[in-house]
Amino acid sequence: MVPLSFAPFPFAGQEWLLGPARALVWPAEQALLVADLHLEKASWFARTGQMLPPYDSRETLDRLTALVRHTGARRVFCLGDNFHDAHGPARLDAGAADRLTALARLVDWVWITGNHDEKDGAAAGTMLPELTVGGVMLRHEARPGEPLPELSGHFHPRLRVAARGRTVSRPCAVMSERKLILPAFGALTGGLDAAHPALLKAMQPARSITALVPTAARVAHFPLWQAAAA
Template identity: 65%
Template sequence: MVPFSFASQEFRLGASRALFWAEENALLVADLHLEKASFFARHGQMLPPYDSRATLERLADALRETGARRVFCLGDSFHDAQAVERMEPHASGMLAALTRATDWVWITGNHDEDANAPGGTVVEELALNGLTLRHIARPGAPETEISGHFHPKLRVSIRGRSIARPCAVASEKRLILPAFGALTGGMDAGDPAILKALQPARAIEAIVPAGDRLARFPLWRAAA
């Protein structure tokens, strides 16, 4: 995981798309979308039913790597309100073990506000150590925030090839995390909806871990 600063706090961002908050010894993840495959299967689009297992395995790996004792899930942790009931026993057992082993907080999102989240604490948003954790960014709000919802991806062309990578997107007071889930699509990081969500801002950039450093890509700058 690669260190970087946001809002005078020290974080580390990993290729897994998790954010480690050093001062709080906490792992932040957004948009797990657990049981998305089973949701689509119920509607006739058959997908391999292992997305929840893969997502939770990566989350367990990130906890082992960082030693974090707290987990903040920034909304849309479940793909729909019935996701918990559809979880297969292996994934359900993994989730139960993770929520028992850590101080776990579910922040509700637009997909899972009615989901019966197992273990942990459920809140709409959380103010902690000068930052507000929520699902959807609130442009113009006075607080400094970290959110999810948009599943940002950076698309670049390298040697004639188009490559897309999940990324974080940041302005001075707002940070949007990439989707952590194994079965999540993405929105172009420079999409007007994302740029609007990060306002007001002097500049907006995409942030992508690249080995032992962070690659930063300017997306927008206020007119002089």
């Protein structure tokens, strides 16, 4: 059963569910979609002398495992940058590696490769550069001009809103008529302003672009860009 914190919204003629867990549920495909796990990011920084608590992969896997259980998903699509670098899988500790393998064997698991990923060698599941499912293109980075409705990640969008004299920043999805970019799921992923020109350019062509922020009861829509009237 999908948690009550997931709220519905329409995209590409279908209903989708977005929650504060930074994941997307696709009811028609019984699927859970996440982007930009960046597993083993902390250990990558440690190699350069920047010491961070080495628990980011376990935290990310804990949240992902809980979502698979709560949603009852039969399919999981990870939309790229699954590890922070090509050597990340080798740095994953044995306990976390076993958990990830077991999780990826529990359901129909697809790893979409991103710019941080190796192109082959998934421990479990299927690894692909992109995939079309139910008439929707799944890839890591949005491709301007893609004719199909498209789901992607890569940009780690966050909505920044000024409120009561301070700026509030929240992970968000970004949607146009034919494109939907997911927030980053990983524990140490940071984010890019949802209204950044590079992100808006990746959403083209579009008539309007909107940030989607899930609340307890609904998905709030925040306009980011509107095409000039002809």
